[in-house]
Amino acid sequence: MNVSKRPRVTAAAYVFMVLLATARLAPAHHSYAMFDRTKIVTVTGTVAKYDFRNPHMFLWLYVKNPATGKQDIYAVEGGSRNNLARQGWDRNTFEEGEKLTITLNPLKDGRTGGYFVKAVKADGKTITGDPAAGQGDGKIPGVSGAAQAEEEAAEKEKKQK
Amino acid sequence: MPRFKFALFISLLVSSAMVSKIAAQSNASGNKSPQGDTWDSIKLLPDWSGGWGDHDWETGRLRGGEVSRGIPFNAKAQAQADSYRKLAAAGGDVTQRTQNCVPSGFSGTMGGPEAYYEFLFTPGRVTITSENGLIRRIYTDGRKPPDDPDESFHGYSVGHWEGGTLVVETIGLDRNNSFAANIPVGKGLRVAERMYLTDPDLLQIDSVIEAPAILTAPYRVTKHFSRHRNYTMNEFNCSQNNRDVDPRTGKQIFDLTPPDDLPPPPKN
Numbered sequence: 001m002n003v004s005k006r007p008r009v010t011a012a013a014y015v016f017m018v019l020l021a022t023a024r025l026a027p028a029h030h031s032y033a034m035f036d037r038t039k040i041v042t043v044t045g046t047v048a049k050y051d052f053r054n055p056h057m058f059l060w061l062y063v064k065n066p067a068t069g070k071q072d073i074y075a076v077e078g079g080s081r082n083n084l085a086r087q088g089w090d091r092n093t094f095e096e097g098e099k100l101t102i103t104l105n106p107l108k109d110g111r112t113g114g115y116f117v118k119a120v121k122a123d124g125k126t127i128t129g130d131p132a133a134g135q136g137d138g139k140i141p142g143v144s145g146a147a148q149a150e151e152e153a154a155e156k157e158k159k160q161k
Numbered sequence: 162m163p164r165f166k167f168a169l170f171i172s173l174l175v176s177s178a179m180v181s182k183i184a185a186q187s188n189a190s191g192n193k194s195p196q197g198d199t200w201d202s203i204k205l206l207p208d209w210s211g212g213w214g215d216h217d218w219e220t221g222r223l224r225g226g227e228v229s230r231g232i233p234f235n236a237k238a239q240a241q242a243d244s245y246r247k248l249a250a251a252g253g254d255v256t257q258r259t260q261n262c263v264p265s266g267f268s269g270t271m272g273g274p275e276a277y278y279e280f281l282f283t284p285g286r287v288t289i290t291s292e293n294g295l296i297r298r299i300y301t302d303g304r305k306p307p308d309d310p311d312e313s314f315h316g317y318s319v320g321h322w323e324g325g326t327l328v329v330e331t332i333g334l335d336r337n338n339s340f341a342a343n344i345p346v347g348k349g350l351r352v353a354e355r356m357y358l359t360d361p362d363l364l365q366i367d368s369v370i371e372a373p374a375i376l377t378a379p380y381r382v383t384k385h386f387s388r389h390r391n392y393t394m395n396e397f398n399c400s401q402n403n404r405d406v407d408p409r410t411g412k413q414i415f416d417l418t419p420p421d422d423l424p425p426p427p428k429n
Contacts, residue, residue, distance in 0.1 A: 031254050034405075034415045037252075046426075048419075048424060049422070049423055053402040054275075054397050054398050054402065055262075055397070055405070056405070058404070062426045071426035071427060073419050073423070075404075075419075077404070080397060081395065082275045109415075111417055112417075140252060
């Protein structure tokens with residue numbers, strides 16, 4: 001795959017064009033409101049099923065619950081097959097039965113599941129998710145993050161007046 | 162004398178109209194650009210082969226934002242946009258038209274993380290396909306668009322080449338299309354586009370969107386697409402594994418019902 005080139009314009013002109021554009025942008029498939037993308041949680045478990053399909057990848061994981069001693073099932077959603085494939089994922093990225101340590105943005109309602117941030121395999125190899133995942137720095141990517149930034153800017157402007 | 166002035170006025174008016182008509186004809190006949198009306202003519206068109214991704218999204222410059230400020234919304238649409246932004250900022254469930262697997266439509270802009278595009282040239286037509294299912298047929302055979310076409314998600318597009326620039330006019334777009342804040346565009350959406358390479362692997366699309374139901378003035382948008390040569394187009398079937406939306410209500414859910422074919426859990 002070739003590395004794309006940028007247009008021949010100055011940085012300032014580019015930023016200006018971008019500001020002018022304010023186009024409808026990448027609102028993915030849904031709003032992600034069910035995930036707390038300001039937080040990350042890490043769990044270790046065994047892959048029960050890896051579903052590399054659209055509109056979202058799903059990874060089902062058995063995770064031992066230390067309180068009950070039973071194996072809880074975790075549902076971990078990720079990006080679209082198209083998006084992840086362009087990051088190098090394919091249907092063989094994970095295998096049933098393999099051990100993984102997964103970082104995820106947890107579900108707000110407390111159920112066992114969340115949005116895929118990254119996974120570390122037994123050999124130390126790290127697989128990263130798509131840009132919709134929050135990285136645990138308190139910032140929300142995507143539509144909500146952009147809207148937050150706009151709201152903060154508007155608030156600041158109001159105070160300055 | 163008043164009669165003379167009136168005659169002079171009419172004479173000037175007729176002359177002016179004739180000049181305009183001649184100028185228009187001259188412009189039309191003066192455009193010697195190959196129009197891609199034959200296979201031989203297509204060889205003279207610019208090379209737009211390969212897969213094209215949303216450059217603005219890929220470079221992170223506009224990733225994920227649905228920035229509704231700066232769009233000349235009318236009061237009603239502005240109120241909807243403000244409400245949408247506030248809900249999004251609070252991490253709320255901002256409805257996306259696509260979340261219920263409604264087919265993707267053209268609304269004046271293209272792009273997003275799922276969709277790579279390709280441009281297919283055949284005699285008298287440019288076809289734009291997208292991984293998310295959108296197919297746009299742009300007729301370059303000189304036809305006029307129908308006066309009042311039935312609405313569709315892709316609309317009715319006619320175009321012509323001005324050198325290496327494809328100039329496109331689109332009408333007949335479904336009123337439920339949206340280009341910002343998920344606000345339906347309403348009746349009468351009209352989009353003018355100029356598509357051209359600014360670099361061998363960078364395509365720019367300048368659009369002017371007229372949406373009288375929600376805008377007070379035409380809205381200008383510029384988007385960039387980067388070429389990925391030898392790219393194999395993928396598919397995006399939204400209904401394959403959609404666990405995020407209740408199809409009856411359209412509300413967001415997260416269906417944690419495990420698949421039937423899960424293996425038994427490990428013993429320790």
